Amino acid sequence: MIPDMTELPVPLARDWDFPRSAHGVRHLLGYARTRGLDPAALLVGTGLGLDDLTTGGVREVTAAQELRVVRALRHRLPDAGAAVGATYDAGSFGALGYALLTSRTVGDAVAVALRFIDLSFAFVIPRAEVEDDHVVALLDGAALPADVRGFLVARDATAVRTVLDALVPGGVGATLSLDPERAVLRFAVAELSRPLAGGDQRRRALAEAVCRDLAADRRSATGLPQEVRVLITQRLGEGAPMPVVAAALGRTERTLRRQLTAAGTSYRALLDEVRRSLAASLLRAGLPVADVAVRLGYAESAALVHAHRRWTGRTPGASRGAVPTVHVPDDETTPQGREAHRLRP
Template sequence: MSSTSPSPDRLAGWDVPRSADGVRHLLRHARARGLDPAALLVGTGLHLDDLGPGGVREVTAAQELRVVRALRHRVPDDGAVVGASYDVGSFGALGFALMTSRTVLDVADVTQRFFDLSYAFVVLRVELVDDEVVAFLDGSSLPRDVRAFLVARDATAVRTVLDSLVPGGVGAHLEVGPDRAVLRFAATELDRPLAGGDARRRELAEAVCRDLAADRRSATGLPQEVRVLITQRLADGAPMPVVAAALGRTDRTLRRQLAAGGTSYRALLEEVRRSLGADLLRAGLPVAEVAARLGYAEPAALVHAHRRWTGRPPGAARRGPAPGVHPADGDASPHRRGGLPQRP
């Protein structure tokens, strides 16, 4: 028994900040089923406007799971139906890497290495067993009440996207259980070429996937959850008690836990504001609008903060970096993902 592709380092589990596009897809399915998408957001701290154009980029795993629970409660047998509604274009950089792969083997390789860039909750392992490629999709670590729904959704999505890449499909056989699923197809299919194979474009897509994956895999722990929730509530000032309540904590408990991790709520709020402010100013937004989006009561507060962060006024951000300052300064930390909406 040998792996069809290099085994990646231990990937981050499902309980990490996730692309908000996963929730958007669930809401689209709810609309298609005649359901009220706003009802699925009750208790998440999110609103439909947050998930519209220009909305949040990330959500916490707890927020997405609450949406999954609400959808499952209304349409309990729709896991596979949701999975079948995905296509390769749904997955941003990962989808582009799949489309530009040269063979099915390349598809299996890039899928295993960057599976955490999809919207899946299950854990994927791909192996070559005798004359078959076998993909194991394990959901045993997921909350029991949504486990079967998510296993069916994620496994069906994998088969749907795989078959869409090759004319006539690969003849994959899928067995779905309540805790895990197994997908099999003949190893001879690995050599089949893809019509969109392009080595140069595939290399570019993989480079993007590597950067995104490194960023996401570092996004673990309480501080990153706090950053995501601050970003979602920034226009209202992101009050600490509101964020703490969203995490099921008191503000005193949250303060103590952040201190134990070597940071503070104030420091995280500053990080998010600095990073998002840099993105918005580079995008050419007026200072007054940027100040409002960052939760400042007036533009003068942003001017003061920007001078503290960079030594320059906000207007200088549109004219490029100061001498000796790299353009990416302030953008490298994981909280940057809370910035402008952008598909993974």
């Protein structure tokens, strides 16, 4: 809620370097296809393949991986930033998009977008304020690499205006001024009070709860340890060997070990953490223990049994189908659980 329509939340994300849903890269590859480009060519150097980005593939990518795809697309289509931005809609953003569409008013939608901007694909973090009778959003790209700055400012600012205008019939009358460094979007403050046709308090609460869970996971750690977690998850099926992850980060194994120690952790601890979290999710979903072991990169089920006893004091079989302890039910046998599962990107 926006008190008196005069205050807007400050985004919790302060910069662009945070883990992202893999849907952001999928969207860029989809746009590339419409322009006759080879999507595989955009993935060169990312450590990702087309198979990784199919349904059931990786769920998260690092900012560096997505930025490399952006850079490859911009190299081939240098003036396409705004055109790419115009292809987004609320449905592009999973749970965040659903929270937007089920908001009571435009103001509620703007507020939830700002609070959970790190669940979008944005590299340019908007700052919005009410100035007299207008909402003014500044998207400053100064912190971005110079070679992709103009492309991303145009893309992200156009996406914001496109999604915002689609919330209500006729749009909100937003004007957008663009330059290579930054963009300014403005519209009448009275538009914040306009109701959305799909406003639904229950559904909005559910979507926002999913957003909170997702954001909490991504905000739980920052910097190098978080990048390592994402890369371990991507390579877990092959055991996530440390030399492979180190190479993906442009580091030697020795350097990565030293930097993780300085950050108060270790590669083994992060690998164990990722495996434990994913094991809980997969076992809760009812997957056979042998299948979970393969997904976690174990050579045999016995290794998973041993690790699971160390983590929980129980066998993996005792955890299969257990009731999850999360803010939103994951049980797909209930309407709420099915909807929450569908919202998760």
